[in-house]
Amino acid sequence: MTREPISKTLHTYITDYVENTMQQDLKEVFEQYIQENPDLSRYVEQVRQGHRSLDWTRRVTEHSPDSAQKLYEMISRIGHRSEDR
C-alpha cells in the first residue's frame, strides 16, 4: 500500500481537494505540490477513487430499494461490531 502522508493538516487539504471544496488559488498550489510528490500523488488518486466508488454506491442505493436495504443491514452489522468492542 502507498505510504500515507503524516500530517493531519495535509489530510485536511486532501479532503478539500478530493471533495472539490478547496479554493481555486489554493487548489492550484496544492496540485503543483502533489505533482512534485509521486507518493502523495498516488495516495490522493486512491483517496479520490475510493470517494468516487462510495459516491456512486450512495447514488445507486438512492434509486434501488433492494440495494439500500442490503447496505442498511451491513451498516447495522458494522454498528453492532462497534458496540461489541
Place this chain on the structure above:
Amino acid sequence: MSTVKKNQWQQLSDEDVMEQFQAGEEMAYNVLVQRYRNRIYHFVYRYTRNYQDSEDLTQDTLVRLYRCRLSYKRIARFSTWLYTIAGNLMKSHYKKKQRMQAVSIYGQDAEGGNQPYDPADPQPCVDDSVHATILLERVEQALHEMPEEFSSLIILRDIQQKSYEEVVDISGLPMGTVKSRINRGRARLAGMIREYEHV
C-alpha cells in the same frame, strides 16, 4: 477465419475467450457454453430446487450471454459477471412468481398450481447494470472487511452524507482525526476494490 486453432481454446482463460467472442468469433460462444452450462444449472438449482425452472433460467442466462456480450467489460471476472446475470434473472423470476401467486389468491387466475416459467424480459441489455451490481457488492464487502474505525466514519460521511461537523459530534473524535481516517478509509477501499477487480 478463426485466429484461434481448435486445440488452443482450452488454454485460453474465460476472459480471453470472451474477448474473442466480442471480436466476432462465434466458436468462442460454444466454448463458454460448454464451460458454464452445467455450472450455471447447478448454481440456479441450489436456489430453485426445480428442474424445469433451472433449465429455463440456465438457457436464459446463456441467451443473455450471447445478446449482452458487448456489455461485458474486463474489470470483472467473466464468471462473476455471468453468475450475476443468472442471479438477477433468478430474482426477477421469483418476483414474477410472487406476483402471479398474489393474483391467483384473488381468483383472477383460476388455474393456479405450477405456473409456467415466464421468460425474462426481452429488453435490450442495460450496459452497466451487471457491473453496477458487482461493484456495489464489492464496496459492501470492502466496507465490511475494513476496520470499523475507518468504515464507520466513511459510511457517515460518504453514504449518509453527514457534514464533517456532524461526524465529529457523532464519533467524538477531533476533526483532524476524522479527516485522516476518512481519507485512509477511502484509499483502503480503492485498493480493496482493485484487488477484487484484478483479472
